[in-house]
Every structure is written in C-alpha cells, then in structure tokens.
Amino acid sequence: MTDPASLGTAGPLAEASHDLVAGPAATTDGPERPRSLAADAWHDLRRRPLFLLSVGLIAVLLVLAAVPQLFTSVDPSAGDLARSRQAPSAQAWFGYDLLGRDVFARTIHGTRVSIIVGVLATTLTVLIGGSMGLLAGFYGGWIDGMLSRFADVFFGLPFVLGAIVILSTFRESVGAGPVGITALVVLTMSALSWPVTMRIMRSAAIAARNQDYVRAARGLGASAPRVIWRHMLPNCLAPVLVYATIALGAFIGTEATLSFLGIGLRDPVVSWGVMISEARDYLRVAPFLLLFPAAFLAVTVLAFVMLGDAVREAFDPKGR
C-alpha cells in the first residue's frame, strides 16, 4: 500500500467496474421473484465465508475504535523510562516502547485514529471524485474535457512524491494539535487519489447517460439535477462503492507509510503508523515494537481488501 500503484489500481477495478456498469440488472430465472442487483448481491454475499470473516474482523475493529477503554485501562501516553523497551510480559502483553509506554494500550488506542483517517479519506475521495465524475459523464463536451484534464494533473503526480511535497509544505501551518495533523494527512491523501474515483464514476455515468430510463426521465421533463440525483446516482454508485471498500484498507496502509517516512501523523497522535515509525530504529533490539502495530495494521487492511473482493464478486453478474 505504499506505492502510488496501489491506489491507482484502476487496472483490475476499472475492468470490474466496466462489467458492473454494462451488466444488465440481474434477474433470476425460474419461478422465483426477480431480485434487484443489490438484493441479489446481498443474497450471494451472506453465504461467503470470506465476507463473513471480513465483516466480523471489521466489527471487532470498530468496537476497538469506538470504546478502547473496554480493552485496556492504561493511559497510552503515560511513559516511565524505567521500563523502556521491556519485552512482552503478563503485565504488558505487547511490552513497553522506548519511552516506557504500554504498547498494548497504544495499539488499542491507535485503532481509532487509523480507522478515522481511512474512513474520512475515503469519504472525501468518493465525494469529490464521485461528484466530478458524475458531472463530467453526464454533461460530456467541454465540461468533461476540462474536468478530465484537471483530474489528469493530479493523476500525473506520483502518490508518495506528491504526498511528501504537500505534507512537508503545510507541516508548519497546521500546528501541533492532533486535529490539525490528522486533517492535513486526510486532505493530502484525498487530494491525490480522487482522480481514480472520478474515472470510475465518469465511465459509469457515460454508460448510464444513454440508458432508456435516463432518456425517459428527460423526456418527461425532469431537470438535470433531478436526473443526476434520482436516476444516475443510484445506478452509478455500485462500482465506486466497491472501489471505496478496497481504498479504505489502502488508505489505512498509506497513513502508516507516510507516518513511517516521518511526514504523516506524529506525536501526540497515537496511530499504528506513528508506532511503527517510532519502532523502526530499534528493530534489532526490540522487534516486538514493530510486530504488534504492524500485525494490527495488516489484519485491518486485509479485512477491508477481503470485503472489497467479496463485494466486487457479488456485484459482478459474470462471476455467477
């Protein structure tokens, strides 16, 4: 999840989204009542072990993020240099870090920031990219040309490179508070990745624009905003949402990478990326410092990628 390629995985996704768009609303044959595409996908999803597993994992993570106090009563920022880098023990399951802070407590509390960053960045990416893609696809012509070139400008920036430049430029101006630091990371990640969402949404919108239901709606005199909002949007959303699920996992990994480079989140924010970046200099003497946050990170990313995979397969009529 470090390279721009990971966020630009438009390859497989674009393929999939194409099928999603082109695929007719699925109808089951036989005497059963025909179901909508979404209901069909839901029916299919409930039986997949992969889906159930990932949903279970995500549920646990959400509980961790919402109420970390349930799992640990130790203050994640309380340090005691006397116990610096002590190995895992019955008292502190994951050991203590350089400043003598409880790694278990920090890992549990770090869940919240990592998830919040992932969710906010995904939401922003979908909102910006989705609305621009919808407009570009619906209107076409010069609006499409202008918006597409504008997206190309951001798409042309390699992700990590762009992120480093933006983050180090605005580093001073956001101050030292946790909210400012987190907001800057979220904004940077969304600013560099919305073009992917836009392209997916745009191709979905172009396919939908010429469908009969859109023509019918326009023929009945519906205004452009109404056609976009009531008719195009519900029909173009599926591929973007599938992408968003996978991107959420990717964003959590990206946050860790940026923090690892020392330009993303930083103290006083507690996140897995911050912990990993603090651990890297002591890898040889205290590998557990890296192991636990990295394991939590990998499991979280895995859960979201698996969920995205399952949802994509369920929404793809060709796979049935």
Next chain:
Amino acid sequence: MGRYVLRRLVQLVPVFLGTTFLIYLLVWAIPGDPFAGKCGDRPCPDAYITRMRAEFHLDDNVVVQYARYLGNLVQGDFGQTFNGTSVGALIAAAYPVTVRLALVALLIEAVIGLAAGVLTGLRSGGYLDNLVLVSTLFLIAIPVFVTGYVLQTVLGLRLGLISPTVSPAAGFGELIVPGFVLGSLSMAYVARLTRTSIAENRRTDYVRTAVAKGLTPRRVVGVHLLRNSAIPVVTFLGVDLGSLMGGAIVTEGIFNIRGVGGLIFRSIQTKEGATVTGVVVLLVVVYLLMNLLVDVLYAVLDPRIRYD
C-alpha cells in the same frame, strides 16, 4: 495510429504544465525561509540573503519565476541548488540506479506474477489456487516497509545471505532483494489479474477451436490464451513501471540505495526547491509518457482495438 499519438502528445502539454506549476507553487510560493539553518548556528547575514534572493530571482512573481524556469528547462537546464551543484548532474547520478531498481522489480513481478496467474487460472479451485489467493491477499495487506525490514533483518543480518545495504554502485545482483520488496505488491496484483483473465478466456470459442485443431496444450496456452489474456496485465505493468520509476522512497530508504527517491526526500527536508522541482518534473514526464506507451501497446497486442 500516428495521428492518435500526436493528439495524445498535444493533450499531455496542459497536463504537464498543470502538474509542474502545481509543484512549483507548492515548493516555492509557500511562506518560509529557504535560508533558515543554511549558515550553521547563526542566522545568515543579510548581505548573503539579499545576494541569493537576487541570484535565484526569489523576489519575482511566482508566475514569472515559473516561466523562467520552464524556459531554462526547454534548453535542458534543470537549474542549480543553493550551493551551486547542478541539479542535472544530481539527477544523472541518481536516476540510473532507480531505473535499474525499477527494471529488476518489474522483471520479478512480471515473471512470478504471470507464472502464478497462469498456473492458477488454468486449474482454479485447487490447492495451489487457494495458496496463491491467500498469499496475494497477504502481500496486498502487509505494508512494503514491513516486508523490507523483515527481509533485511532475516536475510541480511540473521542469515547473512545478502548485504543489508546496497553499495553506491548498486549492481543488478544487489538489487534483487530490494526489487522483490518493491515489486511484491504489484506482483500480487499481476497474479490476480492474470488468473482472472486466463480463467475468463479459457472457455472462449477460439481456445476450443485451437484445442479441436489438435494443437499441443503448450501452444494453445502459450500463444492463443496468453496473448489474449496478457492485455490487461500489460496495461497494469506499464502503468506500474511508470510509478516504479517515480522512485521507491521507502525501499530506497530501507536498503540505503542512492536513487532518485532518496534524493528527493533529502532535498525536500533541506528545502532545496530547485532539486525537488527538477526531479518531479522529470518523473511526471516519465509517468505521462509511460501511460501513453501503454495505450499504444494496447493496440499492438490487440488488433481489434483501433484508435483512428
């Protein structure tokens, strides 16, 4: 085809201008003193700052500065850092290393990814298929720096099989492990993409015809199936090479490779704006051209695609 390429090249111009201007603005127009800390413990003397600001035209309007920069760039001049080193020379020293690393990574991900994808695509549902699916999931989920550190510690420090850091010369042999780390994520995508593509094309009519003609399985798979299934994979690999050339900042940092990623990271931290803009401009051009090349290659691989 020629007209298509020409049209795409013309379309690249505004994108190029937009991206480079964006970077230029971010690097140069933000408040902050580029000469802070340049003179050791004491602040720089005013005379020095005045002279440097005049020499680098820092008091001009940023648009004027950008225009002047572009003018020099067209003549092949990347400008100078504050201590007088030519940015072009810095890039010329670092870029070959990055290109070598990118090529090694691309080779590894293409060979392993394609092999795994073809094997599992032909026999889906078996033990090997599940193994590849699960291991690719893990490759996708584990961040690159974790893979890098673990391999460096285990192979380099515990087992002593490789040198934990890469020498300044950075020959191909030394770059195998870093290349593997760098390409591991894309390797997973290549394997999955090939698998899906092969599994889809395996049931098509032309494959059935080829089998019915009595061709050997090797030829059916190697020529008929692979060529048709390779199209999405080639697209992915091309775009990926473009981004790999963009410098693998994390991998280069872990293995101490003197590539372009490390160069840009250091120059951002020391506020060497000329180096940052120079490298980013170069990388953006490479990235855009790679994308164009992929689209052209698309038509070569699949004669059904026509651009004119």
